[in-house]
Amino acid sequence: MTLDTNPSATLAAFAAGLQFDAIPAPVLRRTEDLFLDWYASALAGKGARPVEAIEAYARSMGPDSGRAEVLISRRTTSPHFAAMVNAAASHFAEQDDVHNGSVFHPAAVVFPVALAIAQDIGASGREFLAAVVAGYEVGIRVGEFLGRSHYRIFHTTATAGTLAAAAAAGRLLKLDAATMLHAFGSAGTQAAGLWEFLRDAADSKQLHTAHAASSGLASAYLARSGFTGARQILEGAQGMASGMSSDADPARLTDRLGQRWATAETSFKYHASCRHTHPSADALLTLMQTHGVEADDIESVTTQVHQGAIDVLGRVTVPATVHQAKFSMGTVLALAAEYGFAGLNEFEAHYLAPRVAALRDRVTMQLDAEVDQAYPQRWIGKVTVTTRDGRSLSARVDEPKGDPGNTLTRAEIEDKAQRLAAYGKGATPAEVQALIARVWAVAEAPRMDRWLEARA
Amino acid sequence: MTLDTNPSATLAAFAAGLQFDAIPAPVLRRTEDLFLDWYASALAGKGARPVEAIEAYARSMGPDSGRAEVLISRRTTSPHFAAMVNAAASHFAEQDDVHNGSVFHPAAVVFPVALAIAQDIGASGREFLAAVVAGYEVGIRVGEFLGRSHYRIFHTTATAGTLAAAAAAGRLLKLDAATMLHAFGSAGTQAAGLWEFLRDAADSKQLHTAHAASSGLASAYLARSGFTGARQILEGAQGMASGMSSDADPARLTDRLGQRWATAETSFKYHASCRHTHPSADALLTLMQTHGVEADDIESVTTQVHQGAIDVLGRVTVPATVHQAKFSMGTVLALAAEYGFAGLNEFEAHYLAPRVAALRDRVTMQLDAEVDQAYPQRWIGKVTVTTRDGRSLSARVDEPKGDPGNTLTRAEIEDKAQRLAAYGKGATPAEVQALIARVWAVAEAPRMDRWLEARA
Numbered sequence: 044m045t046l047d048t049n050p051s052a053t054l055a056a057f058a059a060g061l062q063f064d065a066i067p068a069p070v071l072r073r074t075e076d077l078f079l080d081w082y083a084s085a086l087a088g089k090g091a092r093p094v095e096a097i098e099a100y101a102r103s104m105g106p107d108s109g110r111a112e113v114l115i116s117r118r119t120t121s122p123h124f125a126a127m128v129n130a131a132a133s134h135f136a137e138q139d140d141v142h143n144g145s146v147f148h149p150a151a152v153v154f155p156v157a158l159a160i161a162q163d164i165g166a167s168g169r170e171f172l173a174a175v176v177a178g179y180e181v182g183i184r185v186g187e188f189l190g191r192s193h194y195r196i197f198h199t200t201a202t203a204g205t206l207a208a209a210a211a212a213g214r215l216l217k218l219d220a221a222t223m224l225h226a227f228g229s230a231g232t233q234a235a236g237l238w239e240f241l242r243d244a245a246d247s248k249q250l251h252t253a254h255a256a257s258s259g260l261a262s263a264y265l266a267r268s269g270f271t272g273a274r275q276i277l278e279g280a281q282g283m284a285s286g287m288s289s290d291a292d293p294a295r296l297t298d299r300l301g302q303r304w305a306t307a308e309t310s311f312k313y314h315a316s317c318r319h320t321h322p323s324a325d326a327l328l329t330l331m332q333t334h335g336v337e338a339d340d341i342e343s344v345t346t347q348v349h350q351g352a353i354d355v356l357g358r359v360t361v362p363a364t365v366h367q368a369k370f371s372m373g374t375v376l377a378l379a380a381e382y383g384f385a386g387l388n389e390f391e392a393h394y395l396a397p398r399v400a401a402l403r404d405r406v407t408m409q410l411d412a413e414v415d416q417a418y419p420q421r422w423i424g425k426v427t428v429t430t431r432d433g434r435s436l437s438a439r440v441d442e443p444k445g446d447p448g449n450t451l452t453r454a455e456i457e458d459k460a461q462r463l464a465a466y467g468k469g470a471t472p473a474e475v476q477a478l479i480a481r482v483w484a485v486a487e488a489p490r491m492d493r494w495l496e497a498r499a
Numbered sequence: 500m501t502l503d504t505n506p507s508a509t510l511a512a513f514a515a516g517l518q519f520d521a522i523p524a525p526v527l528r529r530t531e532d533l534f535l536d537w538y539a540s541a542l543a544g545k546g547a548r549p550v551e552a553i554e555a556y557a558r559s560m561g562p563d564s565g566r567a568e569v570l571i572s573r574r575t576t577s578p579h580f581a582a583m584v585n586a587a588a589s590h591f592a593e594q595d596d597v598h599n600g601s602v603f604h605p606a607a608v609v610f611p612v613a614l615a616i617a618q619d620i621g622a623s624g625r626e627f628l629a630a631v632v633a634g635y636e637v638g639i640r641v642g643e644f645l646g647r648s649h650y651r652i653f654h655t656t657a658t659a660g661t662l663a664a665a666a667a668a669g670r671l672l673k674l675d676a677a678t679m680l681h682a683f684g685s686a687g688t689q690a691a692g693l694w695e696f697l698r699d700a701a702d703s704k705q706l707h708t709a710h711a712a713s714s715g716l717a718s719a720y721l722a723r724s725g726f727t728g729a730r731q732i733l734e735g736a737q738g739m740a741s742g743m744s745s746d747a748d749p750a751r752l753t754d755r756l757g758q759r760w761a762t763a764e765t766s767f768k769y770h771a772s773c774r775h776t777h778p779s780a781d782a783l784l785t786l787m788q789t790h791g792v793e794a795d796d797i798e799s800v801t802t803q804v805h806q807g808a809i810d811v812l813g814r815v816t817v818p819a820t821v822h823q824a825k826f827s828m829g830t831v832l833a834l835a836a837e838y839g840f841a842g843l844n845e846f847e848a849h850y851l852a853p854r855v856a857a858l859r860d861r862v863t864m865q866l867d868a869e870v871d872q873a874y875p876q877r878w879i880g881k882v883t884v885t886t887r888d889g890r891s892l893s894a895r896v897d898e899p900k901g902d903p904g905n906t907l908t909r910a911e912i913e914d915k916a917q918r919l920a921a922y923g924k925g926a927t928p929a930e931v932q933a934l935i936a937r938v939w940a941v942a943e944a945p946r947m948d949r950w951l952e953a954r955a
Contacts, residue, residue: 096724104579106562123560196742232703235691238737239729246727247688268552271702273695281694286652
């Protein structure tokens with residue numbers, strides 16, 4: 044057996060060897076921010092029909108006790124099912140994080156796996172954080188590697204997410220480099236997730252994260268048992284890129300490993316909608332503030348976007364559900380114009396309100412060369428508003444709120460966590476307050492045991 | 500909501516509506532043949548390292564009781580895990596069935612799911628058989644639809660298999676047509692499986708069937724709970740074919756539903772190797788018999804094959820494992836020449852024997868226009884042998900042994916079942932004899948409960 048030096052192997056060796064002490068403190072602090080943001084997103088999934096269907100499946104097929112928590116129900120089960128349900132739950136409210144360059148939502152596939160295994164084996168907070176960073180660094184690079192052609196058909200969070208989950212799981216299970224590479228092989232050959240569901244506003248998005256988390260977790264456990272996988276599942280001639288991408292760039296897989304911390308490039312979501320709508324919403328809010336424009340003053344809006352936004356959002360005209368509304372550029376801009384923020388409650392209460400619907404139908408997307416070229420490294424927002432009194436106004440934002448250069452403060456993240464928990468009734472404000480304190484101190488935790496007591 | 504008449508919907512409606520009484524008796528009898536053949540293949544997986552690793556995962560993550568049997572260990576658990584392990588087990592020995600036109604192994608993904616659910620809900624033998632036929636008819640058509648371009652990168656048994664599993668599961672759960680279509684959507688968006696593992700002789704093949712079975716099963720249960728999926732997951736603009744095929748033909752999805760019984764087109768494997776080697780092996784055996792040639796007389800062999808055989812088998816030169824030997828055309832032809840049959844025991848005992856290795860290295864594959872054009876509808880075998888005394892001899896077979904026109908008798912299937920069970924020590928000859936009797940009477944079974952008692 045020769046020494047593996049291909050990109051898959053180099054990435055696997057990095058994930059297997061990542062030490063807590065090698066991670067810069069600001070990256071660790073950002074990882075804690077991402078943890079709280081994820082935890083609250085999972086609580087926000089409580090009660091959602093698709094999430095509860097996955098929890099019902101987990102109840103019927105999995106064990107009814109264990110050391111891993113299902114956050115929405117506060118029961119415990121095996122890591123496989125806890126990861127599955129928590130992954131589904133945290134990707135429901137469309138408030139979980141996103142890495143721009145890879146168009147990948149790392150939290151929803153990394154944290155469920157890391158938390159479930161850490162609880163099961165009683166890992167320390169430091170081990171947990173190192174595993175999370177391993178998952179983020181791997182998943183983001185895999186997403187970047189698979190490229191834009193992949194994202195046109197495949198939900199990168201589902202596909203790259205399976206590798207991210209395997210990396211986090213493998214790191215917690217202390218797989219060596221060769222064994223981690225086997226876990227990658229098993230993960231990559233299970234990676235799946237198609238955008239076709241958007242056309243019907245179907246529930247697949249939560250299934251995608253559930254599947255990525257549980258399949259990636261399984262891959263790491265199987266590797267630990269000696270189960271082997273392809274050594275070049277990412278870049279090989281019959282591997283993921285060969286089957287599912289036409290512009291894959293293997294150099295992205297090993298881009299500045301250990302020097303560039305992709306984890307800290309991850310953005311928080313401010314609006315409760317598909318990330319592709321955020322630059323436009325922020326540009327519109329900037330325009331309204333700069334020019335003193337009110338919603339009533341707006342005759343029409345044109346927003347200049349990248350092709351990916353048109354691909355993902357293009358087909359929704361009149362949203363049939365709240366979820367579909369989050370993929371409707373017109374609805375998002377109309378809610379932002381009316382309420383100053385397109386949040387969970389704004390969607391629930393007003394997505395079909397007559398004033399919102401009227402403005403929605405006067406919003407147009409236009410492909411813009413500058414925005415498209417900058418994407419996905421930068422998500423520029425541009426809007427042009429025609430006012431009722433005949434003016435044509437334009438505005439732009441270069442970093443939407445929540446991006447690394449325009450990030451949320453811990454106070455803003457705490458507020459968002461309270462809103463998310465309240466939305467799903469997943470925890471009381473006092474419980475969330477206690478969770479917050481515990482998250483900020485997670486690096487000192489000797490054991491990652493239970494986080495929420497079962498309800499009376 | 501408009502009435503769905505797209506190919507995915509038509510196929511789902513067929514699977515949901517298939518009645519036992521509508522299935523011709525010869526198709527039902529063939530389904531029983533396939534059931535015994537599958538059951539014995541699953542028993543043959545007992546003790547195999549990759550299969551036992553998957554069983555260990557199922558033990559650690561799933562419940563330790565239930566109504567669904569894990570055949571290799573005789574324990575019971577939930578349908579999810581029983582299907583997962585039995586699917587892995589039945590695809591290990593490379594003796595499970597194959598449908599030529601779709602290059603798809605239906606048994607390993609359909610029977611595990613149908614048996615696990617039937618046991619769990621106490622379905623009748625008739626319901627079980629109808630569900631199996633639904634799974635075969637769907638999976639075969641999906642494989643044909645995805646086409647040759649798909650198979651170059653993807654393991655069709657893994658991808659089409661997820662839909663086949665969903666169809667069988669959905670039929671047993673009595674999903675209506677619309678709900679079955681949701682199950683298809685969830686299955687298709689989880690469909691995965693890449694050939695990359697062949698390069699390293701890795702264990703992914705058993706993971707592929709395990710994944711297809713458990714994901715397809717989950718899709719049906721989720722649909723029953725109201726979880727929705729894409730309505731055109733197969734042929735939609737961001738569906739399976741769009742992402743994973745360049746020659747997909749939607750007409751294949753609905754080809755003569757209810758008139759053409761693809762189930763009965765399925766072939767049994769006679770040799771214990773990759774099906775792509777069988778036409779060549781049978782042609783060589785025909786040549787040796789016709790011309791009175793012994794293994795010692797052979798100087799070299801050229802076998803004329805289709806491109807798919809070169810794609811799948813091309814990269815193995817000196818096999819490193821028994822499993823890899825089953826993908827080595829040279830090894831298979833050498834075993835056939837030496838022993839008259841490339842069976843499980845021949846592989847185990849002799850795959851690296853000096854005489855076998857010497858002949859292996861004198862075997863060449865050559866792309867043949869006639870063979871390639873006939874494939875995958877017909878798997879023609881052609882060989883040319885140069886003898887030590889300087890003759891050049893040729894032979895062909897138009898249907899390898901086990902194909903529908905050259906099928907195995909029930910006596911041959913029973914013999915094969917005994918060999919398979921003995922190979923894995925999965926059951927005693929007396930137990931297999933009892934299983935055989937029960938399989939031939941399955942259509943009369945009021946309830947599909949346990950098949951094997953736990954060992955003392």
